[in-house]
Amino acid sequence: MSESVCRWGFLGTAAISRKVWKAIRVSGNGRVVAVASRSAARAQEYIDQCSAEVPAAAAQEPVLAIESYQALLDRDDIDAVYIPLPTGLRAAWVIAAAKAGKHVLCEKPAAVHTDDLQAMIDACTAGGVQFMDGVMFDHSERMREIHRSLRDDSPIGTLRRINSHFSFRGDDTFQQSNIRTNAQLEPHGALGDLGWYCIRFTLWAANFAMPTHVRGQTLTALRGSDSEAEVPGEFTGEMRFADGLTASFYCSFLTANQQTATVSGDGGYVTVDDFVLPFYGAESSWRESHNVLSIDNCRWNFSEHTTRKSVVEFSSGESNAQEVNMVRRLAQAALSNTVDTFYPELTIKTQKILDACRRSDASAGKWIAP
Numbered sequence: 001m002s003e004s005v006c007r008w009g010f011l012g013t014a015a016i017s018r019k020v021w022k023a024i025r026v027s028g029n030g031r032v033v034a035v036a037s038r039s040a041a042r043a044q045e046y047i048d049q050c051s052a053e054v055p056a057a058a059a060q061e062p063v064l065a066i067e068s069y070q071a072l073l074d075r076d077d078i079d080a081v082y083i084p085l086p087t088g089l090r091a092a093w094v095i096a097a098a099k100a101g102k103h104v105l106c107e108k109p110a111a112v113h114t115d116d117l118q119a120m121i122d123a124c125t126a127g128g129v130q131f132m133d134g135v136m137f138d139h140s141e142r143m144r145e146i147h148r149s150l151r152d153d154s155p156i157g158t159l160r161r162i163n164s165h166f167s168f169r170g171d172d173t174f175q176q177s178n179i180r181t182n183a184q185l186e187p188h189g190a191l192g193d194l195g196w197y198c199i200r201f202t203l204w205a206a207n208f209a210m211p212t213h214v215r216g217q218t219l220t221a222l223r224g225s226d227s228e229a230e231v232p233g234e235f236t237g238e239m240r241f242a243d244g245l246t247a248s249f250y251c252s253f254l255t256a257n258q259q260t261a262t263v264s265g266d267g268g269y270v271t272v273d274d275f276v277l278p279f280y281g282a283e284s285s286w287r288e289s290h291n292v293l294s295i296d297n298c299r300w301n302f303s304e305h306t307t308r309k310s311v312v313e314f315s316s317g318e319s320n321a322q323e324v325n326m327v328r329r330l331a332q333a334a335l336s337n338t339v340d341t342f343y344p345e346l347t348i349k350t351q352k353i354l355d356a357c358r359r360s361d362a363s364a365g366k367w368i369a370p
Ligand SMILES: NC(=O)C1=CN([C@@H]2O[C@H](COP(=O)(O)OP(=O)(O)OC[C@H]3O[C@@H](n4cnc5c(N)ncnc54)[C@H](OP(=O)(O)O)[C@@H]3O)[C@@H](O)[C@H]2O)C=CC1
Pocket: 011, 012, 013, 014, 015, 016, 017, 036, 037, 038, 039, 042, 043, 084, 085, 086, 087, 089, 107, 108, 109, 134, 135, 136, 179, 185, 192, 193
């Protein structure tokens, strides 16, 4: 690599990529070099908007607008690509990126099927490039500290139950025209968009153990006006683990904003009120009353016999850091040309559980081995 910063290219002009652009800007080890769109004018408009949000970057170096995803991949001045294209298009473009030798940050849900995802990851392995999905909470310092606490000398004892809920209420325009209700583009609907996080949280809390059995059910199906089939608009799932641990989750495009997750043990529980998208301006100092410790939107509840000695007092003010950490990690892999298999393996586990949820849903809620 010729530079000490990772040179990023973006495929598409997705709404989410504006956040990722900003994260790259402050990451310290990357810069956006080019944006490809199906329309050159749209790419330029997008670049102008993002540049206006970070004027210093615009003054430093111009970003190229390219009217073809493949033309961006063919460039040799790009090290890593961000792929937030709709899920139905990802397999083809991740494989093309890997063949072009680009490291890949791929949005979630990663793929339509595990088979597609395996082909995507195999292509990345063959190309010697990193594959990472776009789940940001994996990179949050706050969540990493909670994870360490749960693993080492857990203050809530032996884990018994994991519950997670991620929902927002989409209006009529959302339901009719957003990619999330289009079966060709986002076939998993709310399960892919929101349930992916619940599945990932469950894996994360279970210290990345796979459940032995999974079942799922679409509670409400939706169909976008430009789609030929329905997608899950509201979905619920359950998981069983070998050691008696169980989990449930709920995700929905019909229920008001909520992103709450709770891990319960035989000695207490911890609840995170904002496990996916940390609230901005969140409470940053911890409060203690009786046996409850509240810190950075997490509440730890202890029974009498536990102490809070192993709850790490993580620092405040990091609610915006998860996306920065994510792009910084991918850039580190690109800059050092090393591949961390942890991330693709975690994505495969998440996808296998999602696939099992869909299979269970299609067979009247039967328990399925993922
Ligand atoms: N990790 C996270 O925190 C987040 C992840 N996401 C994920 O990112 C993905 C994108 O979401 P979002 O930003 O809302 O999506 P958008 O609808 O804003 O963007 C999708 C982009 O894909 C490109 N595209 C290519 N082909 C098509 C097509 N046939 N129809 C529509 N778009 C197409 C378009 O770029 P162009 O026309 O310029 O080529 C478009 O801008 C989703 O899968 C979502 O789950 C979303 C938000 C947050």
